[in-house]
Amino acid sequence: RTLDGMQTSVTPTHCPYCALQCGMNLTPEQDGGVAVVERPDFPVNRGALCGKGRTAPAVLSSSIRLTTPLVRNAGVLEPATWEEALGRIADALSRTRTEHGPDACGVFGGGGLTNEKAYTLGKFARVVLGTSQIDYNGRFCMSSAAAGGIKAFGLDRGLPFPLEDIPKTGCVILVGSNLAETMPPALRYLTELKANGGKLIVIDPRRTRTAEQADLHLAPRPGTDLALALGLLHLVVAEGRTDEAYIQERTSGWEEARAAAMAHWPELVERITGVSVPELRETVRLFCEPESAMVLTARGPEQQSKGTDTVGAWINLCLATGRAGRPLSGYGCLTGQGNGQGGREHGQKADQLPGYRKLDDPAARRHVAEVWGVDPDSLPGPGRSAYELLDALGTDIRALLLMASNPVVSAPRAAHIEERIKSLDFLAVADVVLSETAALADVVLPVTQWAEETGTMTNLEGRVLLRKQAITPPEGVRSDLHVMHELAARLGVEKGFPTDPEEIFEELRRASAGGPADYSGITYRRLIEENGVFWPCPAPDPAESVEGSEDCEDSALDVLPDDPAGEAEPMAPAAAAPDARPGGATAVAASGNHPGTPRLFLDRFATPDGRARFVAVTHRPLAEEPDAEYPVLLTTGRVVSQYQSGAQTRRVDELNAAAPGPFVELHPRLAERLGAKEGDPLAVVSRRGRATAPARITTSIRPDTVFMPFHWPGEGRANTLTNPALDPTSRMPEFKACAVRVELAG
Numbered sequence: 001r002t003l004d005g006m007q008t009s010v011t012p013t014h015c016p017y018c019a020l021q022c023g024m025n026l027t028p029e030q031d032g033g034v035a036v037v038e039r040p041d042f043p044v045n046r047g048a049l050c051g052k053g054r055t056a057p058a059v060l061s062s063s064i065r066l067t068t069p070l071v072r073n074a075g076v077l078e079p080a081t082w083e084e085a086l087g088r089i090a091d092a093l094s095r096t097r098t099e100h101g102p103d104a105c106g107v108f109g110g111g112g113l114t115n116e117k118a119y120t121l122g123k124f125a126r127v128v129l130g131t132s133q134i135d136y137n138g139r140f141c142m143s144s145a146a147a148g149g150i151k152a153f154g155l156d157r158g159l160p161f162p163l164e165d166i167p168k169t170g171c172v173i174l175v176g177s178n179l180a181e182t183m184p185p186a187l188r189y190l191t192e193l194k195a196n197g198g199k200l201i202v203i204d205p206r207r208t209r210t211a212e213q214a215d216l217h218l219a220p221r222p223g224t225d226l227a228l229a230l231g232l233l234h235l236v237v238a239e240g241r242t243d244e245a246y247i248q249e250r251t252s253g254w255e256e257a258r259a260a261a262m263a264h265w266p267e268l269v270e271r272i273t274g275v276s277v278p279e280l281r282e283t284v285r286l287f288c289e290p291e292s293a294m295v296l297t298a299r300g301p302e303q304q305s306k307g308t309d310t311v312g313a314w315i316n317l318c319l320a321t322g323r324a325g326r327p328l329s330g331y332g333c334l335t336g337q338g339n340g341q342g343g344r345e346h347g348q349k350a351d352q353l354p355g356y357r358k359l360d361d362p363a364a365r366r367h368v369a370e371v372w373g374v375d376p377d378s379l380p381g382p383g384r385s386a387y388e389l390l391d392a393l394g395t396d397i398r399a400l401l402l403m404a405s406n407p408v409v410s411a412p413r414a415a416h417i418e419e420r421i422k423s424l425d426f427l428a429v430a431d432v433v434l435s436e437t438a439a440l441a442d443v444v445l446p447v448t449q450w451a452e453e454t455g456t457m458t459n460l461e462g463r464v465l466l467r468k469q470a471i472t473p474p475e476g477v478r479s480d481l482h483v484m485h486e487l488a489a490r491l492g493v494e495k496g497f498p499t500d501p502e503e504i505f506e507e508l509r510r511a512s513a514g515g516p517a518d519y520s521g522i523t524y525r526r527l528i529e530e531n532g533v534f535w536p537c538p539a540p541d542p543a544e545s546v547e548g549s550e551d552c553e554d555s556a557l558d559v560l561p562d563d564p565a566g567e568a569e570p571m572a573p574a575a576a577a578p579d580a581r582p583g584g585a586t587a588v589a590a591s592g593n594h595p596g597t598p599r600l601f602l603d604r605f606a607t608p609d610g611r612a613r614f615v616a617v618t619h620r621p622l623a624e625e626p627d628a629e630y631p632v633l634l635t636t637g638r639v640v641s642q643y644q645s646g647a648q649t650r651r652v653d654e655l656n657a658a659a660p661g662p663f664v665e666l667h668p669r670l671a672e673r674l675g676a677k678e679g680d681p682l683a684v685v686s687r688r689g690r691a692t693a694p695a696r697i698t699t700s701i702r703p704d705t706v707f708m709p710f711h712w713p714g715e716g717r718a719n720t721l722t723n724p725a726l727d728p729t730s731r732m733p734e735f736k737a738c739a740v741r742v743e744l745a746g
C-alpha cells in the first residue's frame with residue numbers, strides 16, 4: 001500500500017547509502033520510476049528513513065546520470081559503444097601487464113559495492129590481472145576498528161551484538177560518532193536507552209546534535225581519545241572497579257595493559273585531553289555502576305594515525321570492567337559505508353581473501369584457490385593499502401580500474417592524489433554519474449544502481465541482507481558484474497565471472513566456508529524469508545549443503561517475489577551440527593539451518609585460546625601538532641544531507657537545498673581573533689594546501705579547533721588539507737586532526 005492508501009506492488013529492499021541499511025519498500029510510479037514507501041517490518045529502522053534514503057530514487061532518474069560509455073579522444077570524453085569502451089580497457093590493462101608486469105595494474109573498490117561485487121572484484125584482480133595492487137575506500141572508513149577488534153577478540157565484526165541490545169544496556173559511551181547526522185534512524189536506540197533509565201556519554205570535540213542528547217558530554221582535544229581511554233582505565237583500577245574474576249577467566253595480557261594505563265594518571269590526562277578530572281571520574285562512575293555497559297566508537301577515534309591503539313584502549317576499558325562478551329555489553333564499531341562490513345570480508349582488501357581470510361595464510365590460499373579453480377601459488381601476495389596505492393599511481397602503478405569510489409574528493413591530501421591520478425597512463429572508472437574522479441578517466445562505464453540490480457549487503461551489525469532489484473535499468477547501463485565478466489573474457493579468462501548475483505553468492509558461500517566470516521549457511525531464500533541473517537552462519541555440513549545448493553535449479557529470486565508468504569516448497573534442510581564458534585551459537589533452528597549469530601563472544605573469543613587479549617598501549621601525539629605557523633586543529637566530518645564524497649547526494653535537489661556547500665565551523669573566540677563574522681569567506685591552510693568556505697560561528701566547538709565537512713570538491717574540499725600520516729597497523733590516514741592556519745579569505 002502506498003502512503004495515500006493505493007494498493008500496488010512493492011519490492012522490499014534497502015537504502016543505497018549508509019551501514020544502517022534501512023529497510024524500505026519501492027513501488028513503481030507511472031513515469032517508470034519508483035517511490036519510497038515505508039517498510040515497518042524491517043527491525044533496524046522500523047520504517048524510519050533519513051532524507052538521504054527518502055530521496056534516493058532521485059539519483060535513479062537524474063538527468064545527469066550516465067547512460068552511455070565515454071572514452072577520451074584527443075583529451076575529451078566522448079560517447080562510445082560498450083564494445084569500444086571495454087575493448088580500450090582490456091587493451092590498456094593487457095598492455096600495462098605486458099610492459100610493466102601485473103603489479104603495474106591497480107584496482108580500487110568501494111564500501112558501497114555489494115558482497116557479490118566486492119568478491120568478484122578481488123577475484124578479478126588476483127585471477128585475471130594477477131596483481132597484488134587492490135584495495136578500497138573502506139580503508140579510509142573503519143580499518144582501525146577492524147584491526148583493533150582482530151587484535152583483541154580475534155575477529156572483526158563492527159557490532160558483535162544487534163542494535164536492539166543498545167536500549168537495554170545500562171550505559172553507552174559513544175566515542176566520535178554523530179549518529180544524529182550520519183544515521184538519524186539509529187538515534188532512537190539512544191533515545192530508548194535514556195527512556196529505559198540508561199546513561200549516554202558522548203565524546204566529541206563538538207557539541208553535536210548527538211552530544212546534545214547525552215547525560216554527559218566530554219569534548220576532548222582532537223586526537224587525544226587514546227589518552228582519554230587510558231585515563232579512564234587508570235581510574236577504574238584506582239577506584240577498585242575492575243572485574244578480577246572476568247580478567248582471570250576470559251582475558252590475557254592484563255598486567256602489561258594495566259601498567260601502561262597506570263602511567264596515565266588523571267591530572268596528566270586532563271592536561272592532554274582538556275577533559276577535567278571530575279568529568280573523568282563521573283564517566284567511570286556512570287560506566288561501571290550498571291550491570292551492563294557498552295563502548296561504541298566511530299570515525300572520531302578511528303581515523304587517526306594511532307587509530308588501532310585507540311580502539312585497543314577502549315576495548316581494554318571494556319575488558320577490565322568485564323563488559324566484552326557479556327549480555328547487553330561490550331565494544332562495537334559503528335561502521336559507516338553501506339557495505340563497509342561486507343566490503344571488508346570478501347577480498348577487495350589488499351591483504352585479504354574471501355571469508356575474512358588472510359592472503360598470506362597458506363591454508364586460506366589453498367581453500368580459496370580450490371574454489372576458484374586456480375593454483376594457490378598463482379595468487380599474488382598482499383599489496384599496498386588504499387593511500388599507498390593511490391600515492392603510487394603514475395609511478396609503480398600505471399593503469400587503474402576503479403569502482404564505486406571518488407578519491408579525488410575522499411582521499412587525504414586530495415590535491416596530491418588528484419595529481420597522481422592525472423599522471424596515470426590509463427584510468428577506467430565505473431560509476432553512475434561523472435564523479436570528480438570519473439571526469440579524469442580515459443574510459444567511463446555507466447553502471448546500474450541499487451534499485452536496478454540484486455545483491456547482498458552486510459550491515460553494521462553483521463546482518464546479511466538482500467537488496468532486491470525493483471526496476472529495469474535504463475538502456476545503455478550495465479552491472480559492474482557484467483563489466484568484470486566482459487573484461488575477464490577479453491583478458492583470456494572465459495569462465496568464473498558470471499553476471500548472476502545469486503550464482504556468485506553461491507560461490508562466495510563456498511569460498512567463505514570455515515573462515516572467520518562464514519556465510520556458507522546463508523542463501524538468498526533465507527535472506528528473503530528471515531529478513532537477513534547474522535554471520536557467522538556456517539552450513540551444518542558445508543560440503544553437503546553448500547555444494548548441494550549449486551544444483552538447486554530454482555533461484556530464490558525466481559520463486560519468492562511472487563510468493564511472499566513462503567508457500568513455495570521449502571528447500572530441504574541440511575543436517576544440523578553443533579557449532580563451537582565464538583558466540584556460542586550452538587543452537588540450530590528448527591529447519592536444521594544454523595540460525596546465524598547475532599551475539600558474538602558470549603562463550604569464548606575468536607582467539608586460539610578463546611581469551612580476549614589486552615593490548616598495552618600508551619598515548620602519543622598527533623602526527624602533526626599545532627605550532628606557531630599552523631596553530632589551530634582541523635577536524636572533518638559529515639552533515640546529515642550529504643553522503644561521503646557527495647557523488648550521489650550532491651545530485652539531489654532537496655539534499656542540496658538543505659546542505660548546499662562546505663563551511664568552516666569555528667568558535668566565537670577564534671572568529672573574534674580573526675575579525676570574522678558569520679558567513680565571511682575563510683581560508684583554511686595546512687601544509688598540504690588551502691581550502692576556502694564561509695564561516696559558521698558556534699559555541700558548540702572547542703576554541704582551538706575548526707570543523708569542515710568533506711563532501712564537496714573544488715575550493716571547499718576539506719581533504720585538500722588532511723594529513724595522510726598512516727596508522728602503522730590499519731594504514732588508516734589521520735583524517736580527524738591536522739594543524740592548520742585560518743585566515744579571512746581575500
Ligand code: SF4
Pocket residue numbers: 015016017018019020021022045048049050051052053054182183184185186
Ligand atoms: Fe539510508 Fe543510512 Fe539514512 Fe538509513 S540512515 S535512510 S541507511 S542513509
